[in-house]
Amino acid sequence: MAIKPARTRFAPSPTGHLHLGGARTALYAYLLAKKTGGQFILRIEDTDVSRTVPGAEQEIMDGLRWFGLNYDEGPDIGGRYGPYRQTERREIYHLHINTLVNSGHAYPCFCTPERLDAVRQEQQKRKENTHYDGTCRILDPDDAARRVANGESYVVRFKMPREGHTTAHDHLRGDIVTENKQLNDQVLLKSDGLPTYHLAAIVDDHEMEITHVLRGSEWLGTFPLHVNIVRAFGWDEPLWIHLSVFLKPSGKGKMSKREAVDAIKDGHSFLIKDMQDLGFTPEGVLNWIALMGWGVAEDDVMTTTQMIDRFSIESLTPSPAAINFQKLDHFNATHIRLLTSEDLAARIKPYFIREGLKVNDDLLLKIVPLLRERLVTLDDCLAFGSFFFKEDVLPNREDLIAKGLDSKQSALAARSAYQILLAQPTISHESCEPPLRAYVEQSGFNINQVFGILRVAVTGQKVSPPLFESMEIIGREKCLARIKNAMDMLEGM
RNA sequence: GCCCCCAUCGUCUAGUGGCCCAGGACGAAGCCCUCUCAAGGCUUAAACCGGGAUUCGAAUUCCCGUGGGGGCACCA
Numbered sequence: 001m002a003i004k005p006a007r008t009r010f011a012p013s014p015t016g017h018l019h020l021g022g023a024r025t026a027l028y029a030y031l032l033a034k035k036t037g038g039q040f041i042l043r044i045e046d047t048d049v050s051r052t053v054p055g056a057e058q059e060i061m062d063g064l065r066w067f068g069l070n071y072d073e074g075p076d077i078g079g080r081y082g083p084y085r086q087t088e089r090r091e092i093y094h095l096h097i098n099t100l101v102n103s104g105h106a107y108p109c110f111c112t113p114e115r116l117d118a119v120r121q122e123q124q125k126r127k128e129n130t131h132y133d134g135t136c137r138i139l140d141p142d143d144a145a146r147r148v149a150n151g152e153s154y155v156v157r158f159k160m161p162r163e164g165h166t167t168a169h170d171h172l173r174g175d176i177v178t179e180n181k182q183l184n185d186q187v188l189l190k191s192d193g194l195p196t197y198h199l200a201a202i203v204d205d206h207e208m209e210i211t212h213v214l215r216g217s218e219w220l221g222t223f224p225l226h227v228n229i230v231r232a233f234g235w236d237e238p239l240w241i242h243l244s245v246f247l248k249p250s251g252k253g254k255m256s257k258r259e260a261v262d263a264i265k266d267g268h269s270f271l272i273k274d275m276q277d278l279g280f281t282p283e284g285v286l287n288w289i290a291l292m293g294w295g296v297a298e299d300d301v302m303t304t305t306q307m308i309d310r311f312s313i314e315s316l317t318p319s320p321a322a323i324n325f326q327k328l329d330h331f332n333a334t335h336i337r338l339l340t341s342e343d344l345a346a347r348i349k350p351y352f353i354r355e356g357l358k359v360n361d362d363l364l365l366k367i368v369p370l371l372r373e374r375l376v377t378l379d380d381c382l383a384f385g386s387f388f389f390k391e392d393v394l395p396n397r398e399d400l401i402a403k404g405l406d407s408k409q410s411a412l413a414a415r416s417a418y419q420i421l422l423a424q425p426t427i428s429h430e431s432c433e434p435p436l437r438a439y440v441e442q443s444g445f446n447i448n449q450v451f452g453i454l455r456v457a458v459t460g461q462k463v464s465p466p467l468f469e470s471m472e473i474i475g476r477e478k479c480l481a482r483i484k485n486a487m488d489m490l491e492g493m
Numbered sequence: 494g495c496c497c498c499c500a501u502c503g504u505c506u507a508g509u510g511g512c513c514c515a516g517g518a519c520g521a522a523g524c525c526c527u528c529u530c531a532a533g534g535c536u537u538a539a540a541c542c543g544g545g546a547u548u549c550g551a552a553u554u555c556c557c558g559u560g561g562g563g564g565c566a567c568c569a
C-alpha cells in the first residue's frame with residue numbers, strides 16, 4: 001500500500017467566478033493529494049492582465065475555504081515553491097524561454113497582429129485549417145536576436161515538429177495520437193513579456209514538482225502541444241488527467257448565461273458564491289459534484305474524509321456529465337440531517353437574523369430537532385421556524401376554517417380545544433394530545449380538522465413542524481392567547 | 494471546414510469476455526407510517542445508440558456509421 005505522495009494543484013485564472021466545474025477540479029486534486037499524503041496547491045494563473053477581474057482571486061480562495069479544501073501552498077500563505085501568482089514569476093519564464101530558443105525549440109516572431117489576422121482570413125477563405133504560416137520560423141537566429149536587442153516588438157513561438165506524430169497519454173483516455181502537421185506554432189511568450197498558459201503552466205508544474213495534472217477537458221486540444229513543450233525541455237511528464245465537462249441540465253451543451261438565469265430562478269446556481277446564500281452546505285455541494293465524473297458503486301453519501309478514503313483516479317470517468325440540481329437538493333438535505341444540533345443551529349441562525357428576527361440561542365437549539373428533517377436548504381428554516389421567534393402570529397382568516405367545515409363549526413372546535421388546553425397546567429405532547437384526541441372522537445370532527453385549526457392558530461401557517469412539540473416550545477401562555485385570538489376571529493366571521 | 498474526445502435507465506453511474514433476462518443513487522409511481530409538511534420503510538416502471546467483425550460466448554475487444562461534447566487566439 002505504498003503510494004507515492006502526490007503534489008496536485010488547482011490553477012484557476014482570476015477572470016471570473018468560481019463555478020461548479022472549477023470546484024470539482026479542485027476537489028479531485030485535493031482528494032488525491034490528501035489520499036496519498038501529498039500536497040494540494042493553489043496557483044493563480046493571471047498572465048492575461050487585461051482579463052484579470054479584481055476580487056476574483058479572493059473569491060476563489062474564499063470558495064475553497066468554504067468547502068474546506070484547504071491548500072498547503074498558495075498566494076496568500078506562501079510555500080517553498082512560490083511565488084504562486086504567475087505575474088510574479090516573470091523571470092522564471094524568461095529563463096526557460098531562453099533555454100527553448102537556444103536549443104532551437106522556440107523562436108522569436110515579429111509578425112504583427114494585423115498580418116496574422118490577414119493570414120488567418122486568407123486561410124479561412126481557402127477553407128484551410130488556420131495556423132501560423134511560419135514566416136519567422138525560418139529567420140536567421142542571429143538576425144532575430146539582433147532585432148530583439150533593438151527593441152522590436154516580438155513574441156516567442158514554439159517550433160512544433162512538422163513531421164511525424166505526437167503521442168500524449170491521458171490517464172482516463174489512454175494514448176492520444178495527433179499528426180504533427182495538425183499542430184501549430186503556438187505563442188509561448190507574448191509581446192507584453194508575459195507567458196501564455198502553454199508555457200506558464202508547463203514551467204510551473206515542473207518547478208512546483210506537480211505529479212498529477214488534473215484539469216478540464218477543454219485542454220485536450222492543446223494537450224499535444226503541452227507534452228511537446230515538456231519534452232523539448234527534457235523534463236519528466238506529470239500524469240495527465242483531463243476531467244470531463246459539465247453539461248447543462250438538458251445534457252445539450254455547456255452551461256450558459258441563459259441556464260444561469262433559469263437556475264437562479266429555481267433556487268440553484270452553478271456559481272459557488274451564490275451557493276451559501278441559497279442555503280446550500282459545503283458538504284452537500286461537495287458530495288454532489290464529487291459524483292459527477294467519479295464512479296462510486298454504492299453508498300454515495302460521503303463526507304470529505306470518507307471521500308479521501310475512497311478516492312481513486314482509476315474510477316474517474318471521461319464522459320461529460322449533465323448537471324442535475326434535484327440531486328444537489330437531495331445531497332444537501334441529506335447532509336443537513338447528518339449535522340449535530342449545535343452545528344445546524346449555528347448554520348441556520350444567520351438566515352433568521354437576515355430576516356430581522358431576534359434569535360434566542362436556547363430557543364434555537366430547541367427547535368432544531370423539529371426542523372432538521374424538513375430542510376432541503378438551510379434557508380428553509382424560515383418557512384418552518386420563523387414563527388418561533390415572533391411575538392405574535394397573524395393567521396389568515398380563511399386558513400382558520402378547517403377543510404369540510406364552516407366558520408361556525410371551526411369556531412366551536414377552536415373553543416372546545418381552548419377549554420381543554422386551559423384545563424392543562426402544562427402544555428406538552430403527553431398532556432395535550434390524549435384529551436384533544438378524546439374530544440375529536442366525541443365531536444364528530446376529524447383529527448385533521450381540529451389539529452389543523454390549532455396549527456394555523458398557533459403557528460400562523462398551514463404547514464409547520466409537529467403541533468404539540470411546537471406548542472410546548474412556544475409555551476402555554478402564548479399558545480392560549482393565540483388560540484383565543486383565532487377563536488375570536490372565527491366567531492366574528 | 495479541419496482535428497480531438499465521449500457514448501449503459503430521464504439524470505449521475507457500477508460493470509474491464511461468461512457471476513448481467515445489467516446493480517446502486519437522484520427523480521417518478523404505488524403502498525406503509527402519519528396531526529400538516531417532511532423524514533423513514535417497502536415495492537414498481539425505467540438503459541447496454543445502430544450495423545458489422547472477433548469469440549463457444551460481448552454492455553465489456555476491433556471496425557464503420559450516428560449522436561453529443563470540446564478545440565482550431567499575443568484567452569485561459
